[in-house]
Amino acid sequence: MLDGTIKAEASAGCAQVSCGSSKDHVDQLPDAIRDRVKNHPCYSEEAHHHYARMHVAVAPACNIQCNYCNRKYDCANESRPGVVSELLTPEQAVRKTLAVAASIPQMTVLGVAGPGDPLANPARTFETFRMLSEQAPDIKLCVSTNGLSLPDCVDELMQYNVDHVTITINAVDPEIGAQIYPWIYWNNRRMRGVKAAKILIERQQKGLAMLIERGVLVKVNSVLIPGVNDEHLKEVSRVIKAKGAFLHNVMPLITEPEHGTYYGVMGQRAPTQQELTTLQDACGDMNMMRHCRQCRADAVGLLGEDRGEEFTLAKIDTLDVDYAAAMETRARVQADIETKRAQQKVRLENLKEQMKAANGKTLFTVNGLALQPQTSLSQPVSAIAAGRLQETGLPAGLRSVQMAVASNGQGLINQHFGSAREFMIYEVSPAGARLIGHRKTAQYCTGPVHCGDGDAALPETIAMLEGCEVVLCSKVGFKPWDQLEAAGIIPNGEHADKPIVPALMAVYAELHASGALDRNLTARSGQQTASA
Helix, strand or coil: HHHHHHHHHHHCCCCCCCCCCCCCCCCCCHHHHHHHHCCCCCCCHHHCCCEEEEEEEEEEECEEECCCCCCCCCCCCCCCCCCCCCCCCHHHHHHHHHHHHHCCEEEEEECCCCEEHHHCHHHHHHHHHHHHHCCCCCCCEEEEEEECCCHHHHHHHHHHHCCCCEEEECCCCCCHHHHHHCCCEEEEEEEEEHHHHHHHHHHHHHHHHHHHHHCCCCEEEECCCCCCCCCCCHHHCCCCCCCCHEEEEEEEEECCCHHHCCCHHHHHCCCCHHHHHHHHHHCCCCCCCCCCCCCCCCCEEEEECCCCCCHHHHHEEEECCCCCHHHHHHHHHHHHHHHHHHHHHHHHHHHHHHHHHHHHCCCCCCCCCCHHHHCCCCCCCHHHHHHHHHCCCCCCCCCCCEECCCCCCEEEECCCCHCHHHHEEEEEEECEEEEEEEEEECEECCCCEEEHHHHHHHHHHHHHHHCCEEECCCCCCHHHHHHHCCCCCEEECCCCCHHHHHHHHHHHHHHHCCCCCCHHHHHHHHHHHHHH
16 A cells, blocks of 8 residues: 555655665755755765766876776776876866856866875875865865875865765775785885785775764775675675765776776676676665766766866866856855755655555556656656655566666756767666666777777667666667667657656556566567577
8 A cells, every 4th residue: 555655665764766775875864964965966866966076187196006997098988987188287177176167057066086096196186175175165075085095184184174085995804905906005115915905904994984083974985896895895885884984885897908907808797787786785774875977087067977078278278267256156056956956855745745645546547657747756856756655556576677768867868869878777666766877888989999980889888788678768769779679678768858767667567568577587588689
């Protein structure tokens, strides 16, 4: 019954369809902390639909070597950590930040994330923070680090009001850490093996404790490496939660051999989406981040987009930025965003009351599963309403289905298949729809030489969607439509510019009505392959 669904969700504490844990990591926080992350796209899944971030590449040196990292490779169409197109001085970084903040008023966060380790480059990193804290006081300052130098830098981080820090922790067992880190550079010595990993882990844990003691919000990143730390990451999650970390972001290993990493060259495989999702789900009550895009170290814009090419040094040198006026505009735009978010929250509360008052009556049609007109909401609020707090009228035992969505933001299905640089992957079931990850497309680029070859990229994009049974876009061309169908993926352009989760639930209901949910996915895929 509908009321029972509401009670079940309330007891689980999950108020967001893609919260990814038994607790919504924003709604369940104290008011003071929730206010600190409400406009931080990397710390709040809900905020990333509304606010932008940027990274400045001022930190070239690194004090450890990771088997999954190679900072030398760069292509303008590629996105992964450690990649930059231009290394900046602190002065250039500040100039670029002011230009971006004036042009993108919803940009709230400036982070130093590389291309090396920011705290292995303390002079450059802290000079950047010093100038920005003076010239752009309305921008949050963040840093990402491997943690080796963190304990030595905590006091200076506090001096510049850096109260959001990300630490990459891939292991808390030195034996496992030694398989991930070939060496560290510590006390003017290059150290290797288990001893080096032990030092790194101890420094990471010490730095984490120091930050928590000072009231800093700490997010921990971990790279999921099959056969190395996949099972161990559950212990990592337990340890960091006990130490006070706010959020855990388990990311899939990137292993394309053209990137030149040790793992890529040696043939280490990347995890599947199912392995990633299963591991995230197995991390107990730790708040789990699922909207990470594994951004470049010079990323600019909303998560999932990169507008860095609009703000090269050559281009920003031609701009005349009045930042005092820009701050007024930014304040107005961001206030408007918060007003709309508050209105959405009120509509959600009203919807919950309507659902309770329905006393078990279905608010949706089974074929189409449409919300009542007065309850039409935009993602992620619609995700809460239509994705989990609903009576669908569908049998509880139906299998789940993975669906891909092309979206450029606002929680809508509003992107053409051929224009998508990534797809949001949802797991849809009678219980609702939850975001389980993102997959980047081939982006019409297979390396620094072969860029712009759309025909070559299409098969790679379709292969990337393996496991998905439906892809929802605003439009799909005839050629990709045919190839998607041949691969056993149903293209759907019927929900253009509509909220994501109600559309997903509508498609799921249609699959049920057609009998598609009664067929085994493996058997279906094999039949499609044979017919193709």
